Amino acid sequence: MVEGAIKYTIPLALVSFVLGVILALITAVMRLSPVAIVRAPAVFYVSAVRGTPLLVQLFIVFYGLPTIGLTIDPLPSAVIAFSLNVGAYASEVIRASISSIPKGQWEAGYTVGMTYATTLRRIILPQATRVSVPPLSNTFISLVKDTSLASLILVTELFRKAQEIAANTFDFLLLYTEAAVLYWIICFLLSIVQELIERRLERYIAK
Amino acid sequence: MLLTIKGLQKSFGELAVLKDIDLNIGKGKVVTIMGPSGSGKTTLLRCLNGLEIPGQGHFQFHDDFSLDFNQKLRKSEMLQLRRKSGMVFQSYNLFPHKTALENVIEGPVIVQKKDKQTATNEAERLLEKVGLQDKMDLFPHQLSGGQQQRVGIARALAIEPELMLFDEPTSALDPELIGEVLGVIKDLANEGWTMVVVTHEVSFAKHVSDHLIFMDGGYIVEQGDPKEVLEQPKEPRTKQFLNRILPEV
Numbered sequence: 001m002v003e004g005a006i007k008y009t010i011p012l013a014l015v016s017f018v019l020g021v022i023l024a025l026i027t028a029v030m031r032l033s034p035v036a037i038v039r040a041p042a043v044f045y046v047s048a049v050r051g052t053p054l055l056v057q058l059f060i061v062f063y064g065l066p067t068i069g070l071t072i073d074p075l076p077s078a079v080i081a082f083s084l085n086v087g088a089y090a091s092e093v094i095r096a097s098i099s100s101i102p103k104g105q106w107e108a109g110y111t112v113g114m115t116y117a118t119t120l121r122r123i124i125l126p127q128a129t130r131v132s133v134p135p136l137s138n139t140f141i142s143l144v145k146d147t148s149l150a151s152l153i154l155v156t157e158l159f160r161k162a163q164e165i166a167a168n169t170f171d172f173l174l175l176y177t178e179a180a181v182l183y184w185i186i187c188f189l190l191s192i193v194q195e196l197i198e199r200r201l202e203r204y205i206a207k
Numbered sequence: 208m209l210l211t212i213k214g215l216q217k218s219f220g221e222l223a224v225l226k227d228i229d230l231n232i233g234k235g236k237v238v239t240i241m242g243p244s245g246s247g248k249t250t251l252l253r254c255l256n257g258l259e260i261p262g263q264g265h266f267q268f269h270d271d272f273s274l275d276f277n278q279k280l281r282k283s284e285m286l287q288l289r290r291k292s293g294m295v296f297q298s299y300n301l302f303p304h305k306t307a308l309e310n311v312i313e314g315p316v317i318v319q320k321k322d323k324q325t326a327t328n329e330a331e332r333l334l335e336k337v338g339l340q341d342k343m344d345l346f347p348h349q350l351s352g353g354q355q356q357r358v359g360i361a362r363a364l365a366i367e368p369e370l371m372l373f374d375e376p377t378s379a380l381d382p383e384l385i386g387e388v389l390g391v392i393k394d395l396a397n398e399g400w401t402m403v404v405v406t407h408e409v410s411f412a413k414h415v416s417d418h419l420i421f422m423d424g425g426y427i428v429e430q431g432d433p434k435e436v437l438e439q440p441k442e443p444r445t446k447q448f449l450n451r452i453l454p455e456v
């Protein structure tokens with residue numbers, strides 16, 4: 001079970017989260033664009049992903065796509081589905097964080113001669129990052145738990161391992177409780193990391 | 208003239224805020240703008256800095272750079288306009304995630320692509336000039352309002368603008384801190400910087416500025432030598448306003 005966690009659950013969550021956040025950043029910036037044609041695909045993507053169950057998305061990628069000749073292995077399928085899912089949720093977090101930075105910060109950037117893109121990168125995003133760490137940590141922790149769904153597309157991650165062992169020993173209560181504790185430990189460690197990051201980013205904020 | 212403004216107009220939707228502004232800003236001159244709340248002072252400064260795009264009008268700079276707002280302008284032209292002036296905000300708007308020094312070198316290093324060491328040396332000199340030599344490594348929240356505003360001034364100076372714009376730089380400050388900021392602005396005037404200052408500090412207007420503009424309802428109602436306008440205003444609206452801000456008169 002621990003092997004399943006180390007070999008699949010943690011890497012799956014980590015890779016999907018990183019890809020998802022990159023996707024989220026692009027989506028958030030698109031959604032804040034004054035140009036409607038740029039906003040539209042981002043709005044559509046977020047709406048579609050948030051409006052459908054993650055399990056269904058996972059099944060579309062793994063079981064659905066092969067019927068049109070696109071067969072993807074279990075693990076990459078899971079990464080694709082989870083990244084797309086995180087991307088949509090995290091984009092809302094990032095968009096709200098960017099919007100929460102006072103307009104005066106944009107203007108201060110412009111008055112020292114910066115363009116929109118430079119102001120976003122140098123002035124707004126560093127401040128928005130601090131705002132978005134707590135909600136993004138929530139997204140990450142949810143994702144860790146959601147990776148258990150990958151057991152349904154044959155990824156031998158933590159929960160799948162628990163199922164396999166339980167199928168032989170019939171020790172359901174013990175094994176599933178053990179699985180639960182393992183998820184809990186991972187999430188607990190994550191919340192410690194979250195706290196460390198928050199404390200580091202808090203340096204410049206009035207106490 | 209450093210800048211000649213002709214027929215400047217700006218509306219927000221239906222609301223006409225600047226109606227027909229003609230203004231000359233001489234090189235090395237200090238222009239003070241006064242006027243009641245909502246008269247368009249901030250909007251005028253923001254137009255000069257390209258934070259607002261005027262609906263109509265014409266800017267002519269001394270170096271042949273000119274902008275005609277009756278035509279559609281390119282982004283690069285607005286950027287060029289913006290880089291001609293430095294802006295000091297009423298609420299400072301310092302970058303909270305950067306130290307005083309980092310606030311000042313941001314423009315030179317990121318926009319002007321100056322070498323970091325050179326920019327740091329210059330920034331240190333500027334922070335010294337505004338009296339903050341021992342505060343350079345502090346974050347904005349560790350500074351008083353007056354100190355933050357002086358960092359704001361240093362940050363605006365660092366991009367070596369031709370024109371410095373101040374929007375009520377002291378009106379968010381406690382009375383005992385106003386003097387230190389006005390002192391810095393006065394030093395800049397003596398060094399020959401061209402400045403446009405929106406302020407209701409009468410003694411600053413009288414003793415430091417070369418030209419006073421009184422605005423009301425989107426128009427320049429009266430302008431001239433600051434002493435004359437302040438002591439013998441001609442327009443009733445100017446008189447009325449001065450009576451309110453000068454209880455002793």
Ligand SMILES: Nc1ncnc2c1ncn2[C@@H]1O[C@H](COP(=O)(O)OP(=O)(O)OP(=O)(O)O)[C@@H](O)[C@H]1O
Nearest residue numbers: 219220222224242243244245246247248249250251
């Ligand atoms: N972005 C905006 N959108 C709509 N209306 C605006 C905007 N900015 C300013 N205005 C309006 O324009 C008018 C002039 O505003 P402005 O800020 O230039 O006045 P001001 O002379 O600086 O006043 P104060 O002394 O209060 O700072 C006001 O009626 C204001 O409500």
Ligand SMILES: [Mg+2]
Nearest residue numbers: 248249250374
């Ligand atoms: Mg104003």
